Amino acid sequence: MPHRPRPAVRRAIIAVPFLAAILLAMRLDGGPSRAVADAAHPGFVLRDETAAAGIHFVHHRPTFDPKIAGIEPHVAALGASVSVADFDGDGRPDLYFTNSRFGEPNALYRNKGDGTFEEVAASAGLADLNRPGEGVSMGAVWGDFDNDGREDVLVYRYGYLALFRNVDGRHFEDVTAQAGLHRWVNSNGAIWLDYDHDGLLDLYVTAYFRSDIDLWHLTTTRIMHNSFEFATNGGKNLLFHNLGGGKFEDVTDKMGVGSTRWSLAAASADFNGDGWPDIYLANDYGPEELYLNDRGRRFVLTTAGLESESKSGMSVALGDAYNRGRLDAFVTNISERGYLFQNNNLRLNEMPEAGRFRNVAEGEIADAGWAWGSQFGDLNNDGANELFVANGFISADRQKSYWYAMSKIAGANGRFFEDAATWPPFGNASLSGYERSRVYLNRGVAGWVDVAKKVGVTDLYDGRAVALADLSNRGAVDVIVANQNQPAVLYRDYPDSTRHWIAFRLVGTRSNRSAIGAEVVLESGDLRQRRIVDGGSGFASQNDRRLHFGLGVREWVDRVVIYWPSGTRQILPRPPIDRFVTVTEPER
Amino acid sequence: MSDATHATAAERNALVRLWQRGSKIDPRYLIAFLITLVLAAAQLRYQMVGGYDRLVLALAVCTATEALLSWFDRGKIVNLLSAYISGISLTLLIKPQGGALWPFALGGFLAISSKYVLRYRDNHLWNPTNFAITALLLAAPDRVSVLSHQFGNDMATNLVIWIFGLVIAARVGVLHITLTYVASFLLLNTARAAALGQPVLPEIAPITGPMYQLFVFFMITDPRTVVRGRRRQIVVAVLIALMETLIRFASDKGWPLPTAFNAAPAFLALAIVGPIAKWLDLRRLRYK
Numbered sequence: 001m002p003h004r005p006r007p008a009v010r011r012a013i014i015a016v017p018f019l020a021a022i023l024l025a026m027r028l029d030g031g032p033s034r035a036v037a038d039a040a041h042p043g044f045v046l047r048d049e050t051a052a053a054g055i056h057f058v059h060h061r062p063t064f065d066p067k068i069a070g071i072e073p074h075v076a077a078l079g080a081s082v083s084v085a086d087f088d089g090d091g092r093p094d095l096y097f098t099n100s101r102f103g104e105p106n107a108l109y110r111n112k113g114d115g116t117f118e119e120v121a122a123s124a125g126l127a128d129l130n131r132p133g134e135g136v137s138m139g140a141v142w143g144d145f146d147n148d149g150r151e152d153v154l155v156y157r158y159g160y161l162a163l164f165r166n167v168d169g170r171h172f173e174d175v176t177a178q179a180g181l182h183r184w185v186n187s188n189g190a191i192w193l194d195y196d197h198d199g200l201l202d203l204y205v206t207a208y209f210r211s212d213i214d215l216w217h218l219t220t221t222r223i224m225h226n227s228f229e230f231a232t233n234g235g236k237n238l239l240f241h242n243l244g245g246g247k248f249e250d251v252t253d254k255m256g257v258g259s260t261r262w263s264l265a266a267a268s269a270d271f272n273g274d275g276w277p278d279i280y281l282a283n284d285y286g287p288e289e290l291y292l293n294d295r296g297r298r299f300v301l302t303t304a305g306l307e308s309e310s311k312s313g314m315s316v317a318l319g320d321a322y323n324r325g326r327l328d329a330f331v332t333n334i335s336e337r338g339y340l341f342q343n344n345n346l347r348l349n350e351m352p353e354a355g356r357f358r359n360v361a362e363g364e365i366a367d368a369g370w371a372w373g374s375q376f377g378d379l380n381n382d383g384a385n386e387l388f389v390a391n392g393f394i395s396a397d398r399q400k401s402y403w404y405a406m407s408k409i410a411g412a413n414g415r416f417f418e419d420a421a422t423w424p425p426f427g428n429a430s431l432s433g434y435e436r437s438r439v440y441l442n443r444g445v446a447g448w449v450d451v452a453k454k455v456g457v458t459d460l461y462d463g464r465a466v467a468l469a470d471l472s473n474r475g476a477v478d479v480i481v482a483n484q485n486q487p488a489v490l491y492r493d494y495p496d497s498t499r500h501w502i503a504f505r506l507v508g509t510r511s512n513r514s515a516i517g518a519e520v521v522l523e524s525g526d527l528r529q530r531r532i533v534d535g536g537s538g539f540a541s542q543n544d545r546r547l548h549f550g551l552g553v554r555e556w557v558d559r560v561v562i563y564w565p566s567g568t569r570q571i572l573p574r575p576p577i578d579r580f581v582t583v584t585e586p587e588r
Numbered sequence: 589m590s591d592a593t594h595a596t597a598a599e600r601n602a603l604v605r606l607w608q609r610g611s612k613i614d615p616r617y618l619i620a621f622l623i624t625l626v627l628a629a630a631q632l633r634y635q636m637v638g639g640y641d642r643l644v645l646a647l648a649v650c651t652a653t654e655a656l657l658s659w660f661d662r663g664k665i666v667n668l669l670s671a672y673i674s675g676i677s678l679t680l681l682i683k684p685q686g687g688a689l690w691p692f693a694l695g696g697f698l699a700i701s702s703k704y705v706l707r708y709r710d711n712h713l714w715n716p717t718n719f720a721i722t723a724l725l726l727a728a729p730d731r732v733s734v735l736s737h738q739f740g741n742d743m744a745t746n747l748v749i750w751i752f753g754l755v756i757a758a759r760v761g762v763l764h765i766t767l768t769y770v771a772s773f774l775l776l777n778t779a780r781a782a783a784l785g786q787p788v789l790p791e792i793a794p795i796t797g798p799m800y801q802l803f804v805f806f807m808i809t810d811p812r813t814v815v816r817g818r819r820r821q822i823v824v825a826v827l828i829a830l831m832e833t834l835i836r837f838a839s840d841k842g843w844p845l846p847t848a849f850n851a852a853p854a855f856l857a858l859a860i861v862g863p864i865a866k867w868l869d870l871r872r873l874r875y876k
Binding site: 004007010011013014015017018021022024025026028029030229230287307309335336337338339340341343359361362363364366367399400403404405407408409412413415416417421422423424425 | 635638657661690691697702723724727728733743786789793797839840842847
């Protein structure tokens with residue numbers, strides 16, 4: 001043994017890296033993930049033009065049975081939704097917002113084409129949907145379920161489902177009972193999909209609270225999640241098969257998709273490339289789930305790498321994150337400084353070759369706060385998707401946080417957790433309130449960087465639903481955010497005008513008329529990107545079903561491949577750019 | 589005497605022999621077994637670890653640091669079992685932002701090196717895992733949080749861990765510390781709830797979670813950092829619970845504490861009371 005220094009000296013020597021480690025931890029707390037090197041030139045700005053557009057919608061949260069008054073702010077923290085559809089068939093996307101308090105109307109904003117909207121929900125018959133005995137609206141999803149060329153709408157509620165048939169592009173009739181959909185479901189989400197390729201849109205409805213619970217007439221306070229991480233006592237999700245003739249049949253059990261994991265959001269796409277649409281679920285207080293479609297005969301719950309991280313999935317957005325020609329999934333979760341880092345998931349689709357998704361979220365994109373709705377969209381038309389993420393749960397007294405109280409109950413056994421009476425009273429506390437939205441610029445392998453402040457997104461509302469739509473048909477992806485108990489916001493997108501774009505409006509013939517589920521792969525030089533016609537995605541939202549691709553400086557598109565839900569594969573060589581292209585599905 | 593009675597007596601004797609044999613095992617092996625059991629249950633049933641990379645990293649840093657520093661400080665490499673226990677504890681308890689791995693590396697280094705730096709009369713003062721987590725929570729609250737999971741709603745898993753934990757705590761001779769702390773926690777927080785006019789259940793609910801299982805079986809009972817003497821150990825356990833109650837009271841009142849105090853009051857209470865008690869204990873022995 002060589003000569004060793006005295007004990008005090010040895011300790012002093014060890015103390016140097018010891019102190020350095022503490023300083024390094026402090027340094028990393030401010031960390032490299034806050035770097036915004038590329039944020040100086042994001043290539044677009046988003047301007048709040050809500051008032052100028054004539055949108056004055058304010059969401060009102062529900063009130064419930066006094067038995068759960070102590071945590072009513074928590075239970076009543078959902079319901080602000082926005083969905084996009086061209087309900088009057090004039091070629092311009094319209095907006096539908098839901099409200100969630102008895103007596104407060106939903107709002108249908110008709111796009112007038114001059115940059116402004118007019119509110120027509122009452123005359124259309126889609127306003128008065130929040131009534132005692134029927135429930136309150138939580139969201140809506142549009143789809144032409146009868147293939148008559150007009151967009152119909154399903155409104156899901158904490159209460160009865162409500163299906164409205166679009167009669168003439170101006171008026172809607174309630175066909176819920178005739179359709180066989182008069183079911184009480186405490187739902188926060190629904191999607192349209194044609195799971196059996198019969199050309200008719202089927203309906204998948206997610207359930208949050210159990211369906212035997214009437215939140216206005218409670219017989220028990222044991223209504224909450226039975227686990228903070230692995231809750232399984234939620235409502236049962238439902239799959240309705242469209243039989244044609246305006247009728248639906250509950251095939252949930254037959255098809256094996258009745259998850260009771262407190263699903264907050266669903267999205268559908270053909271993830272494994274077998275030609276059949278699968279179902280992806282974001283579950284609150286539990287792991288995500290993927291149901292693979294076995295040729296329309298049944299769904300098979302598969303792990304696919306999703307089971308390894310049990311979190312609080314709030315929304316699921318589908319998009320081609322790195323231009324691999326695949327639809328990846330972005331699932332939002334909860335992060336709160338010092339208390340909880342569940343981290344968002346950016347799951348790369350490796351289903352065709354590896355049978356799994358791989359989570360690659362790290363740095364800024366992993367932590368947006370208490371994140372809700374999110375959507376992929378090429379906001380700067382550079383050929384890569386950005387991500388818009390709405391944030392914030394409950395904004396009340398800025399000086400009072402419920403997180404300390406939450407930490408007490410969250411760490412407890414499920415028997416405590418599921419009883420609303422056991423939860424510490426909320427009072428006027430905030431819970432991850434006053435959080436700003438994030439706008440993540442896609443820098444490819446260099447990662448994602450938040451440019452929200454730089455591009456003009458600075459509001460501190462409690463964001464819930466996010467929908468993207470080119471509201472003025474000008475080649476720009478506008479952002480609409482529905483905020484809980486607060487005003488909705490319209491951010492107009494102004495991308496760099498030197499960049500090119502192309503957008504597609506698909507019309508199904510053998511497939512459902514709305515073309516929901518059709519996937520489009522665009523190829524332009526080194527760019528290869530996939531998009532899907534949206535039957536509902538994100539959280540309580542639905543995007544413009546026309547598919548927008550940014551092209552950057554590319555001046556042509558080599559080809560476009562369309563995968564119709566019917567199984568038809570259609571190739572468009574060299575479509576014209578900087579315009580909307582309408583494509584009708586070939587008959588054979 | 590019937591056959592059944594003989595069989596019962598034989599079984600009882602076998603249990604006694606097993607119990608006696610257990611008393612000859614180095615306590616650290618029993619503790620290592622228990623924490624491995626917790627890790628296995630947490631991962632296999634609930635995927636609680638969040639990735640094997642963090643487990644490997646924490647274990648590698650803890651054991652390598654222990655080996656290196658013990659060689660440097662004492663001229664020999666010590667038994668690495670306590671480093672193993674620290675590595676697993678850190679893996680279970682640290683929940684970083686964005687899946688970052690550095691908290692496991694820095695946490696592992698801080699845990700083990702604290703034993704060589706923060707010493708008094710040739711004894712370390714802080715439980716290594718407790719020190720590392722407290723330091724990370726205070727130094728990097730934007731990047732590090734602590735375990736908030738529970739073992740599902742599965743009472744069976746909880747019971748297995750509590751039973752094994754209590755048996756091993758008894759075998760290691762620290763059961764009185766665990767029970768004192770649990771009883772003190774229940775009494776003091778019931779009193780706090782009454783004083784504040786709040787429901788009792790939310791205040792005592794945290795102790796049913798896995799974070800507290802790790803706390804009562806691996807931190808406050810750490811044989812190297814508890815004070816000497818059964819009565820003093822009981823007093824210190826009460827003081828830790830009392831300090832935690834005071835921290836919680838301050839949180840209830842909305843006092844402007846660092847987030848770490850609100851998020852992990854038990855860890856902070858031990859980090860404050862434990863070393864002071866140990867220092868006083870060592871000081872008392874010096875003048876005896």
